[in-house]
Amino acid sequence: MDVYAYFEEQIPKVNRVLDEVIPAADTEPAQLHAAMRHILFPGGKRLRPVLAIAAAEAVGSPGERALPLAAAVELVHTYSLLHDDLPCMDDDDERRGVPSVHVAFGEAVAVLAGDALLASAFEVLAKGAPDLEPDRVVAASLELSRAAGSLALVGGQVEDLVFDASDTNAERIEQVHARKSAALIAASIVGGALLGGADSETVAGLKRCGVAAGIAFQIADDVLDEGEDDPCSLVRALGVDAARERAEKLLTSALVELEDLGEKAEPLRELVRFSVRRTV
Amino acid sequence: MDVYAYFEEQIPKVNRVLDEVIPAADTEPAQLHAAMRHILFPGGKRLRPVLAIAAAEAVGSPGERALPLAAAVELVHTYSLLHDDLPCMDDDDERRGVPSVHVAFGEAVAVLAGDALLASAFEVLAKGAPDLEPDRVVAASLELSRAAGSLALVGGQVEDLVFDASDTNAERIEQVHARKSAALIAASIVGGALLGGADSETVAGLKRCGVAAGIAFQIADDVLDEGEDDPCSLVRALGVDAARERAEKLLTSALVELEDLGEKAEPLRELVRFSVRRTV
Numbered sequence: 001m002d003v004y005a006y007f008e009e010q011i012p013k014v015n016r017v018l019d020e021v022i023p024a025a026d027t028e029p030a031q032l033h034a035a036m037r038h039i040l041f042p043g044g045k046r047l048r049p050v051l052a053i054a055a056a057e058a059v060g061s062p063g064e065r066a067l068p069l070a071a072a073v074e075l076v077h078t079y080s081l082l083h084d085d086l087p088c089m090d091d092d093d094e095r096r097g098v099p100s101v102h103v104a105f106g107e108a109v110a111v112l113a114g115d116a117l118l119a120s121a122f123e124v125l126a127k128g129a130p131d132l133e134p135d136r137v138v139a140a141s142l143e144l145s146r147a148a149g150s151l152a153l154v155g156g157q158v159e160d161l162v163f164d165a166s167d168t169n170a171e172r173i174e175q176v177h178a179r180k181s182a183a184l185i186a187a188s189i190v191g192g193a194l195l196g197g198a199d200s201e202t203v204a205g206l207k208r209c210g211v212a213a214g215i216a217f218q219i220a221d222d223v224l225d226e227g228e229d230d231p232c233s234l235v236r237a238l239g240v241d242a243a244r245e246r247a248e249k250l251l252t253s254a255l256v257e258l259e260d261l262g263e264k265a266e267p268l269r270e271l272v273r274f275s276v277r278r279t280v
Numbered sequence: 281m282d283v284y285a286y287f288e289e290q291i292p293k294v295n296r297v298l299d300e301v302i303p304a305a306d307t308e309p310a311q312l313h314a315a316m317r318h319i320l321f322p323g324g325k326r327l328r329p330v331l332a333i334a335a336a337e338a339v340g341s342p343g344e345r346a347l348p349l350a351a352a353v354e355l356v357h358t359y360s361l362l363h364d365d366l367p368c369m370d371d372d373d374e375r376r377g378v379p380s381v382h383v384a385f386g387e388a389v390a391v392l393a394g395d396a397l398l399a400s401a402f403e404v405l406a407k408g409a410p411d412l413e414p415d416r417v418v419a420a421s422l423e424l425s426r427a428a429g430s431l432a433l434v435g436g437q438v439e440d441l442v443f444d445a446s447d448t449n450a451e452r453i454e455q456v457h458a459r460k461s462a463a464l465i466a467a468s469i470v471g472g473a474l475l476g477g478a479d480s481e482t483v484a485g486l487k488r489c490g491v492a493a494g495i496a497f498q499i500a501d502d503v504l505d506e507g508e509d510d511p512c513s514l515v516r517a518l519g520v521d522a523a524r525e526r527a528e529k530l531l532t533s534a535l536v537e538l539e540d541l542g543e544k545a546e547p548l549r550e551l552v553r554f555s556v557r558r559t560v
Binding site for chain 2: 033080088089106107109111113114115116118120125126127128135141142145146148150151154162
């Protein structure tokens with residue numbers, strides 16, 4: 001199973017849904033839509049939406065059923081990057097080699113473009129797809145809203161902003177990762193499985209898988225960055241070897257949760273491995 | 281029918297739902313939750329949630345069925361005020377007589393508290409209520425996400441920010457009002473009616489009612505402010521008498537849409553009148 005080929009197959013489907021939900025760059029107010037599209041396209045790895053699709057397949061559904069949730073998690077991820085770049089947050093002038101949104105469009109439009117991306121996540125999910133059961137859409141929407149909220153993504157961003165650089169407690173660092181990164185990765189997997197029709201026991205296992213994989217993903221990120229700048233990093237706290245070891249341990253526990261799902265979960269397994277062992 | 285008594289009866293129910301969905305002010309990260317609660321309580325008039333409840337009653341349902349949507353529209357309204365106050369937007373140091381969130385908690389926490397309030401709107405709606413049909417929740421969520429999005433609330437904020445002070449075209453001013461104010465007011469009424477079980481014809485009429493009432497509400501706001509500062513104001517463009525006249529005309533067309541709904545729509549009628557003729 002070639003994980004890169006899987007990405008290449010799924011990404012255009014995700015991009016098509018994203019392109020449909022965000023108005024064209026010349027739709028008024030044009031600078032707002034241009035700003036939203038500036039950060040959304042071409043975008044990054046699209047890991048979260050592809051995880052959502054693979055999770056639907058892992059529970060025996062066509063991956064396409066997960067597309068509304070796949071697009072939604074990418075929109076939440078993208079809004080969070082946009083607001084993270086703002087002068088009052090990380091104050092990053094560039095993202096993926098191009099000017100960040102506030103540099104290109106001004107700070108007010110940047111705040112508002114992030115807001116609109118977050119709203120559009122729930123729009124694309126509520127629009128759903130013709131064959132989706134409404135109760136599945138509501139369950140996925142609840143997962144997504146919690147993953148984006150004050151006890152998860154946003155809460156983790158606040159904790160990251162105020163993290164004490166002298167704190168090397170691995171548990172506290174992983175708690176921030178769990179909120180800031182892992183909650184949305186878990187919601188991608190859980191949400192994809194919910195739209196794919198998974199039963200509650202399978203959903204619970206996939207949630208544990210997603211949280212472990214999400215924390216390991218963040219550790220891998222810090223290893224790739226060599227823990228630069230970020231006071232909240234396991235690499236800074238434990239050194240690169242111990243951080244890698246911890247990520248591998250988390251990866252093992254994430255994969256255990258996928259053992260009973262058989263051959264159809266192979267893309268999800270490969271994506272989980274990729275998210276921890278990637279070099280990009 | 282005493283509209284103030286109706287507010288007094290409904291507001292505690294709305295506040296109870298809001299209080300349940302937002303973690304306590306000492307829940308970690310405590311400054312985030314304190315910031316969210318700082319602007320949410322005691323809050324303002326709670327017009328939008330009370331409109332949602334009255335709309336459910338107007339279509340023959342207990343008002344309580346609309347509570348998840350009522351809380352959700354108040355959360356969207358509150359997040360938009362919070363972000364509107366930011367230094368890069370209107371740069372308001374006070375809101376309702378107390379320091380605005382960025383003054384009290386810093387700019388980064390203010391941006392993030394707004395983000396979390398927006399996410400929590402979709403959380404409280406997806407949590408729903410035991411007797412709500414999932415397809416009704418999905419329909420209300422779609423209305424809300426569109427009302428909050430780039431073609432409505434956020435789009436109107438961008439248009440308001442860049443509005444040319446020399447432009448006195450009433451139609452263009454009302455177009456901004458339609459997006460910035462009326463879309464969320466219409467979504468309050470429509471969403472409440474959807475959760476109340478309204479058929480699609482009734483929903484369409486309530487939408488027209490909500491848009492007209494929402495534009496008139498914004499004109500009334502500008503009359504109360506005497507059009508101060510805001511370049512996008514019908515009062516500034518036409519003078520206070522013509523603006524009042526236009527608001528009354530819109531009010532009439534809003535009330536026409538409620539004619540067939542009988543006695544049970546009386547609270548909604550009174551609220552629509554109040555929203556245009558209020559002196560607060």
